[in-house]
Amino acid sequence: MDLLQPELISSIFLALLPIPPCSARGSFKTLARQRSQEITTIRLVSKIWDSIILGTPELWSYITVSPDSTDALRYLPRSKAVLLHIRISLRPSDNPGNLRAAVEALWYEAHRWTTYCASTWKARNSYPWFQLIPPFPVCRLREARLTGDQNVELEGPELRRLHEWGFKSNIRLNGAPALRKWVTKRPANGHEWEQLLLISQQCPLLESLRLTEYATDEVTRSQLEETFPGTGVARPTLSNLRELKLVSKRVAFDLMTYLHTPALSLLVIRHHVSPVPLTIPPSCATLDHIRFTYATRVKPIQETLSTFPPAQLQSLTVEIEDTRFIRHSRARDEIRWLEEHVSLRWFDIPDEEKRRCTCPFEHPE
Template sequence: MDLLHPELISSIFLALLPIPPCSLRGSFETLARQRSHDITTIRLVSKIWDSIILGTPELWSYITVSPDSTDALRYLPRSKAVLLHIRISLSPSDNPGNLRAAVEALWYEAHRWTTYCASTWRARNSYPWFQLIPPFPVCRLREARLTGDQSVELEGPELRRLHEWGFKSNIRLNGAPALRKWVTKRPANDQEWEQLLLISQQCPLLESLRLTEYATDQVTRSQLKETFPGTGVGRPTFSNLRELMLVSKRVAFDLMTYLHAPALSLLVIRQHTSPIPFTIPPSCGALNHIRFTCVSRLNPIQETLSTFPPAQLQSLTVQLGSGFIQNLTNRDEEYKARIRWFEEHVSLRWLDIPDEQRRPCRCSREHPE
């Protein structure tokens, strides 16, 4: 193998050590340790391989910071001028260590960031100097997953995907015209509705939107209605939106009446347990696929679909969790009749998730995701 051209060997190493994606679940610290171990193992094979590894800056572009360890100060010089993949996880600690130098070194290279994951939930007391977003524009950032409890501004002209989580976080986008996919909390007050309206105006290319639980407060057991904007807040219009995912749990689903999405084709509804039928406005004329995951009631779904015009209903594909069909022989006649109604009025599909992709579901165990 040493007879191969160094650039070819370098490309082989890059294929063997790909950059872990932002969406990968699990501890990135474990991935970072394994990646570091693999790089060291390859370097020990020969001087030639060691030289090639040190001369391949992309192999040093995956940089992590956590209370357990950080490779920032070693990896940054070796990464030279290539784009960086940054992962920061700061958990509450009585002994936070000296991570400030590493974080600040990364902040000054924010213009090279291309992917960024930060998890700083409830860590402000241990790291009062830390900011969820660097105090500089992240001009090359394309994907970010942010978990925290800070109010920050994010300027990312090349940002394509943003996943934010945290009941008290407030990430204000200050220029993200290229945004295609956004995961955030459902608005819970006029200020957050105004933020959603602003996003609809600033991000005309947005294709996928996922609204999870409320942004500021957890849903209480007695809360059965959503929080809607006041009369002074405009109606967000997402002209290019193709996919909308809503996590409903115990609340009603009138939220869609406050969104204008004329190009919407796929609606994903997760964990809908409310007995109240939800509303799908006539403005969603392009909607032809609704997927229900981890839901436990058929009657509000049937009542909602019954309001569709017959022509739209005939062209609609409805996907239900496989739990609805399990043990059908033990169901009562009313339940079987509802299943027959779906089979007669829509193109019915059963959602089947492979075992290795299944995740625990917080709703009824009788109806898996």
């Protein structure tokens, strides 16, 4: 292999040591440790391989910071000028260590970030100097997954995917015209509805939107009026939205009637157990696919679909996850009604995807 050109050997190493994506299963600290061990093993093979590894900046572009360890100050010089993949996890600690120099070094390279994951849940007291978003524009950032409890502004002109999670966080986009996929909490007050309206105006290319549960931990039926926009808030129009994912396990909601989504084709509803049917407005003329995941009862699904016009039902494909609750359901009449009125499909979510769903920060939805 040493007879090959160094550029070819370098490309082989890059193929063997790919950058873990933001949605990679498992802790990024574990992934970083494994990757570092693999790089060290290859470097020990020969001086030639060691030289090639050190001369391949892309291999040093995956940089992590946590109370356990950080490779930032060692990796940054070796990464030269390539785009960076940053992972930061700061948990509450009585002895936070000297991580500030590493974080600040990364902040000054924010113009090179292309993916970024940050988790600082309840760690504000241990790291009062830390900001969830760098105090500079992240001009090359394409994907971000953020968990925290800060109010911050994010300026990312190339940002395509944003996953924000945290009941107390408030990430305000200040220029993200390329955003295609956004995961955020469901609006729970007038201010958050205004934020959603602003996003609909600033991100015309948005294709996929997932709204997780409310900002507050508990929302009772008596509080429903507080979760919808007031008369002074305009109706958000998401002209390019193709996919909408909702969580409905706590309360009945008419959120769809407060959104204008003329291009919507796929609606994914998770934990649909509400006794009040979900309302689908007539403006969703292109909706032809509804998927119910983590469902425990068939009756709420049947009651929701029974409110649809017959013409819309005929062109509708309905997918229901075949959970153990559904599989042993005695709602034979509801299932028979579904089979007669819609194109019904049963499916299983792979066990690996179910495990990923247990961690909203490090894994995809």
